[in-house]
Amino acid sequence: xxxxxxxxxxxxxxxxxxxxxxxxxxxxxxxxxxxxxxxxxxxxxxxxxxxxxxxxxxxxxxxxxxxxxxxxxxxxxxxxxxxxxxxxxxxxxxxxxxxxxxxxxxxxxxxxxxxxxxxxxxxxxx
Numbered sequence: 001x002x003x004x005x006x007x008x009x010x011x012x013x014x015x016x017x018x019x020x021x022x023x024x025x026x027x028x029x030x031x032x033x034x035x036x037x038x039x040x041x042x043x044x045x046x047x048x049x050x051x052x053x054x055x056x057x058x059x060x061x062x063x064x065x066x067x068x069x070x071x072x073x074x075x076x077x078x079x080x081x082x083x084x085x086x087x088x089x090x091x092x093x094x095x096x097x098x099x100x101x102x103x104x105x106x107x108x109x110x111x112x113x114x115x116x117x118x119x120x121x122x123x124x125x126x
Contacts, residue, residue, distance in 0.1 A: 018102075018103070018106075019103060019106040019107060019110070020102045020103065020106040022106075022110075023084050023087070023106045023109050023110065024084070024088075026080055026084065027080065027081060027084035027085065027088065029077075030076070030077035030078070030080045030081040030084070031077075031081050033073065033074065033077040034074070034077050034078060034081060037074050037077075041074075044058050044061075065125075068124050068125065071124065072117065072120060072121050072124060075116070075117055075120040076113060076117040076120075079112070079113045079116045079117060080109070080113040083108075083109045083112055083113055084109050087105050087106070087109050090105070
């Protein structure tokens, strides 16, 4: 009888993924967030461009702190997805495939995404 030594259940919080693994997982999560938020963005754009009252309605909707947090989440998703996508394209061209370069570019993606999101938070909540 053949033994199957594959793990049955992988808990990403119990196993220790390298930073590049987290960047890859978050790239997929951010892409899914952007995909599912796209209809809401199209709707908000449509309402805001319909007339002056629609524009004011979207402005009032955006003034709520929870909606600002949602927009901030989408800003992070966009920035992370963009930066991680560029990193993945570079890896496809065999740039930065060594372990230390992979760690550096992963850290750069995470730090830049966090810094740009903090700048967006500052401008949203200021």
